[in-house]
Amino acid sequence: MPVDFLTTEQELNYGRYVAEPNDVQLARYFHLDERDLAFINQRRGRHNRLGIALQLTTARFLGTFLTDLTRVLPGVQQFVAVQLNIRRPEVLTRYAERVTTLREHTALIKEYYGYHEFGDFPWSFRLKRLLYTRAWLSNERPGLMFDFATAWLLQNKVLLPGATTLVRLVSEIRERANQRLWKKLAALPDSWQTARVTELLDIPEGQRTSPLEQLKKGPVTVSGPAFTEALERYIRLRNLEFSRLNFTGLPAIQLRNLARYAGMASVKYIARMPQQRKLAVLTAFVKAQETAALDEAVDVLDMLILDITRAAKKTGQKKRLRTLKDLDRAALILARACSLLLDEQADDAELRETIFNSIPKSRLAESVSKVNELARPQNNNFHDEMVEQYGRVKRFLPAVLRDLHFQAAPAGEHTLSAIHYLTELNGSKKRILDNAPEHIITGPWKRLVYDAEGRIQRAGYSLCLLERLQDALRRRDIWLENSDRWGNPREKLLQGEEWQAQRVPVCRALGHPTDGHKGVQQLAVQLDETWKTVASRFEGNAEVHICHDGKHPSLTISSLEKLEEPPSLHRLNSRVRLLLPPVDLTELLLEIDARTGFTREFTHVSESGARAQDLHISLCAVLMAEACNIGLEPLIKHNIPALTRHRLSWVKQNYLRAETLVSANARLVDFQSTLELAGRWGGGEVASADGMRFVTPVKTVNSGPNRKYFGSGRGITWYNFVSDQYSGFHGIVVPGTLRDSIFVLEGLLEQQTGLNPVEIMTDTAGTSDIIFGLFWLLGYQFSPRLADAGEAVFWRVDKSANYGALDELARGCADLSKAEDQWDEMMRTAGSLKLGTIHASELIRSLLKSSRPSGLAQAIMEVGRVNKTLYLLNYIDDEDYRRRILTQLNRGKAAMLWRGRSATGSAVRSESAIVKVRKISWGHWAWSLTQWYCGTHFICRKP
Incomplete structure (x- = not known):
């Protein structure tokens, strides 16, 4: 330690x-x-x-x-x-x-x-007990524990001991908490499990890697064989039967950290550990990896079904293009027949003869047959082509039915019964199914599932079930017991006595009353007053006009005029440039470290006390290599011990991790906020979010397709958050280009800096009523720059209210009675998000994916509609508000441009996978932030 x-x-x-x-x-x-x-x-x-x-x-x-x-x-x-x-x-x-x-x-x-003196009883004992509790339940950095101890001593009038005394106390308590954790974990497995898990470290004869190394590697491609391998990996871990062990009372965050440590430490190092610690590390690893392996296997299954759907669509489109001429020819013949049929002058008695004289009967019958064969229904989803891929599906479907143990909510019971039915048929070669559950067979599938005699065909039924299974999994109507990402989100919400104990504090912290009737009344009054205030000023608002060109009235909002830069600003720019000294990038990074000490946040992955002389120089070199994407080679200096190839490789492997980069970034952000100039820019309460796209040249299941950004390849989005002080306080790696709004809330809730942003500006970002509702529930203001703000639906609560010139815009009526009925559930959901029992992206996905919203989802939609209308009314009423949103978005884009200029290497090296991109993204952001901090510091510096 x-x-x-x-x-x-x-x-x-x-x-x-x-x-x-x-x-x-x-x-x-x-x-x-x-x-x-x-x-x-x-x-x-x-x-x-x-x-x-x-x-x-x-x-x-x-x-x-x-x-x-x-x-x-x-x-x-x-x-x-x-x-x-x-x-x-x-x-x-x-x-x-x-x-x-x-x-x-x-x-x-x-x-x-x-x-009191520090050594007087019971003061030092009380402090040790508090520190031990924090060390046991959390993973706080020792520096934070030191600050907590100092604050507690001041509050309780205990005179501070020497700094080294308090430092040693914190270190000893953290070490004691670790020893206790190792002891409890090592005592959980029985003798059989202990022997099996220890064997994971041994390299079998004829192989080059140990089973532990093999279990660390997740899937990298999306295919049937890749899914089978991922599922086999999960089964290997499940067969160790660690899921039946009782981990109650052990802090989840400590287990995750220990498992992460096992995933990064070398097998040789783990094998050399004392028996108790080694068994504890392996136990935490197996428990966490079993859940991760299941999640990854289902991720591959989900993407595999998408791939099958995409391939079916592609095949269907090709077929469509190939048969289009035949379809046109047949349609033209039928059109000629119909025109003769519609001729008012034709004799009805001779109509058939007239048609057949113009078009031979055989040719007409052939055309009808061709149209029936080639024409597709309006709601066509290329199900025919999906059924054609049954040969591909039947290679992995038996494993899905046999090895994945699904659970269901009431809405998923029909799908689950169909899964159980096909599971019982595993191994059977029957092509016609008897007594199969038919509730899952929807309209478009019926002609493919039933044959001419009304019997159920196995191929069509299996593909129909696969589509329904994917839909139910995404809506969490079907879930898996031991899964994190594909588990039951309802179980992660605050429950029973725990929620009752937290109910009043949560409502108070979020600024909402505990009484639902009072809460919706306050919201309704706020909306009504805002409507009337904006309507009273609308006639004098020259920038916004009501347009009646479309089906419904809409608003035309004039673009913001460019603000001319005064000559004084140009003079200021020149003076500021003089304050920024010419400096080498490496020197800049070392100077910022000397001022902030951010390299102290980088700790060894396995040996927490491991330090080396001039370690900060090595860390800065590695950080620069990763952030600028130039590799280690340009920074290697064989005559400087801190910059040798061996040292830099050792530092890169053992110190550069997501959590250490987050901690270092938090320290830089907190330092930035203390500078006077940063305070003039803003107080840290406002932020913006935007994404950067990265193509991933290597195959990885964490990337996604998007032709607009990645062409024919796949990629990821690094979604980052910038405060009004120009500091980046959080970043999230998103597979492909998933809906940005899903991750905005998660970024605000999970960021670990000292900033407390309460308003977030984004681009349109796939906003929805549910997003607005969740932001309101959590006390945040969501302020997206909507591309179609004038076309948006404005909502009211009081149908009889007259809002003057704006009355015709308020064509939607929100039903807040739904929110009142679900008030306690909404508060429970918001409290669970605030306290971190469930990830925001996980909850939002389950709410957004549903085509049949639950009562809770409908309630959140209703308050979201009201909150969105409040935002839109303020947006059209206040030009300064619109300009403030644009200004903050430009701050974020300026930071992205700065980072683009500082990345001197290639976009993403070919060796990069998702973890590599994540490291580059975090390192890149921390690196660019040091440059921002440096500029701010030198500008603030007195001459």
């Missing part, structure tokens, strides 16, 4: 005056009330009264006494001296003339004000 985790800032601030306290701090810690003055005035001599007053106020502010009061800042001395009617604080120099004075005064203060 490292004992040098304190940052330079923490070392300088601990028990010392660093900067003059602000007005709030002076009033809180240095104001002397009547009780204080009575105590102080008992001392003789002005120097003694000022000295004991400064010792008292310093103990309140710093948590310790000073042996040399000349270290107290002049502003503090003056503030305290004025309250004691002492004109010249210089008398303080006489305070140290008598050696015993300090000891006597500190003893008097401790007795009179109730201060």
Whole structure:
């Protein structure tokens, strides 16, 4: 366990005056009330009264006494001296003339004000217990635990011990918590499981890798064989029977970290561990990897079904093109026959003869047959071509039915019964099915499932079930028991007594009343008042007009005019450029590290205490290589120990991870927020989100197709968040180009910096009523720049209300009674998201995927419609609001442009897979943020 985790800032601030306290701090810690003055005035001599007053106020502010009061800042001395009617604080120099004075005064203060020494019982015991609880339940960085301990000591009037004493205490407690975790985990497996899991480290004869290394590797392609391999990997882990072990009472976050550590550490290193720790690491790995393997197998299944659907569509389109001439020829013949049929002058008695004289009967019959053969129904989904791929499907479908144990909600019971029916037929070669559940057979599938005699054909039924299974899995009407991503999201919400205990605090924290009727009434009143306010000002709004060209009235919103840059801005730009010194990128990175200490956040993957001389130089080199995408080669210097090939490779493998990059990024963001210029830009309450696209040249199941961005290949989107201080506080890797709005909320909830953004600006990003509703429930303001804001539906609650010129726009009526009925469920959902029991993207997907929204989804939609209307009304009413959204979006795009310029290497190297892209993205962002911070720092620096 490292004992040098304190940052330079923490070392300088601990028990010392660093900067003059602000007005709030002076009033809180240095104001002397009547009780204080009575105590102080008992001392003789002005120097003694000022000295004991400064010792008292310093103990309140710093948590310790000073042996040399000349270290107290002049502003503090003056503030305290004025309250004691002492004109010249210089008398303080006489305070140290008598050696015993300090000891006597500190003893008097401790007795009179109730201060305690750190070693006094029970104070150190209480602190150890609190720290141990935090170390056991969370994965807090030691620096945060140190800050918590310092704050707790100050709050409880316990004098601060030496910094090294507190550092050692934090390190020892973290080590003790780890030892306890290893002991409990090692005691869970029985002797058979212990033997099996230990064998994972042994390399079988004739093979080059151990079973553990094989189990670490997930699927990389989407195909039937890839799914079979992924499923076999899951079965190998499931057969170890670790899912039946009782992990109750063990902190989930610690188990995840231990499993992640096992996934990154070498097999040789794990094999050399003490038996207890080795077994604990392997136990955590198997438990987590079993769930991950199941998730990945179902991911491949989902994408495989998509691939089959896509292939069927492609085949169907090709067939359509090939047969189009035949269809046109037949249609023209039938059109001629119909024109003769519609001729009013034709004799009805001779009509057939007239038609057959013009078009031979055989040719007409042939045309009818051809149209029936080639024409497709309006709702055609290329099901015919899907059935043609049954030969491909039957290679993996038996494994799906046999090895995946599905569960169902009431809406998925029919699909589950069909799964059970086909499972019983596994191994049978029957082509015609008897007594098969028919509820899953929808209209478009009937002609492909039933033959001419009305019997159910196995090929069509299997493909129909596969389509229904995918739909039910996505809506979570069907789920898997031991899955994380494909499990039952309802079980992850706060339940029973836990929710009742959290109900009032959650509602209070989110700013909503516990009473549903009161909550919807407040929302209805807010909407009504906003409608009336905007309507009253609409006549004077020259930028927005009502248009009646379409079926419904809509709004025309004028584009924002460009703001001309005044000459003073150009002069300022020139002066700012002079403040930015020419500096090599490597020097810049090292300087920012010296100022912020962000490299201290990078810890060894397995040996938490492992450090090396000049490690920060190696880390900066690796970070630059990854962020600029140039590789390690240009940075290798054989004559510098910190830059040798071996050192840089070791650092890259053991220190550069997603969680360490997140921590380093958080420190940079927090430093940026303390700079004066950043504070002038904004307070960190506003942010924007946008995505960058990366093509993935290698195959990976985490990428997705999109011809607009990736051509014929596949890729990912790195969705990143930028605050109004130009700092990037979070980033999410998204497969392909999934709906951006799914991940916006997740970014706000899961970001780990000190910023607290409450309003998010995005592009249209696939917004929906549910997204607006969830943002409102969680107390955030969603402000997308809608491409069709004027065409959007505006909603009202009161049907009888008259909103003047805007009344015709309010053509939708929100039914808030649904929200009132589901109020407690909505609060429970919002509380679960806020407390992190469920991921926002997982919940949103289950709500958005449903074609039959649940009562909860409908309630969230209704409040979302109201919230969206509130946003739209403010958007059309306030040009400054529209400009503020555009300004923040431009900040995010400027940051993306900056990062694009700093990436001097190729877009993504051929060796990259999804993990590699994630590292480049995070490293790239942290790297560009250091450049932003550097610019901000030098601009703020006094000449």
